[in-house]
Amino acid sequence: MAALSQKAWLIPLLAGALGGIPGAFAQEGGRLAPVYDRSGMVQSSEAAAATSSLDSRVSRLERLMENQALVDMLMRLDGLQADTQDLRGNFEELVHELDDLKQRQRNLYLDIDRRLRQVELALTKVQAAPATATTPPAAVPVPASAGTNMPTAAAEAATPLAVSAEPADPAAERAAYQAAFNELKQGRYEQAIEAFETFLQRYPKGEYAGNAQYWLGEANYVTRQFKVAEREFKAVLERFPDSSKVADAMLKLGYTYYELAQWDDARKVLSEAAAKNPNSTVARLAENRLQKMRMEGR
DSSP states (O other): OHHHHHTTTHHHHHHHHHHHHHHHHHHTTTSOOOOOOHHHHHHHHHHHHHHHHHHHHHHHHHHHHHHHHHHHHHHHHHHHHHHHHHHHHHHHHHHHHHHHHHHHHHHHHHHHHHHHHHHHHHHHHHHHHHHHHSOOOOOOOOOHHHHHHSOHHHHHHHOHHHHHHSOOOHHHHHHHHHHHHHHHHTTOHHHHHHHHHHHHHHOTTSTTHHHHHHHHHHHHHHTTOHHHHHHHHHHHHHHOTTSTTHHHHHHHHHHHHHHTTOHHHHHHHHHHHHHHSTTSHHHHHHHHHHHHHHHTTO
């Protein structure tokens, strides 16, 4: 009895504890709810508040970083657009300058062609005047027997003064030369070769004979008939030493020797062309070819 009286105070306590169990099950869905002391509840609230503050700060930083990335992208896009506009402007300027150069080149070509025609006409008038005023030299007589037996080409060679005794028609000569030169300009080299050969047969000492001889060599050079071109360019130097095409013929003769792998002849002729025509395009081109030969070990 004494023991029961001593433990009687435990009964209300156990009843209270057992009475709270159904409520706990109800709150936790049949599971025992965790029991926190007062200090633990305070600590949990502080941790939750810190976590919430950290999440908000991280979210704000993420938004700021996203905004900064967008700003950077926009700035880069603006820079690319500006560069594109600059490039477009430069391209348009280059196109305009190219068009101007083409127009200037076209005008220059037309002006040079016009001046050349004026010079040719002036030379024709100057040379035609004394030809009509002076008495032509007498033709060298040819024996009748020799004249009947010799071929036509040999007869012409035997009587050069007889060929030039009768002055040629300047207009016909100029038309024949222009027709042959037009063939060359159009790139019809075979026709040009034939036309220049015919011209030189008809007008061996005509006004345009030196030019025709040079262009004959040029047509053969372009068609890579280098041995023939060598002969024709030499003919300019030998038969027409006073022609305006002598310097060009010397330069092209050096080029022809180069193509024929005759290095010593090429070096000699090109050096002579540069020495006889200082400060000219012929000299510059000759020096360039000589420099190329030195680099190739020729």
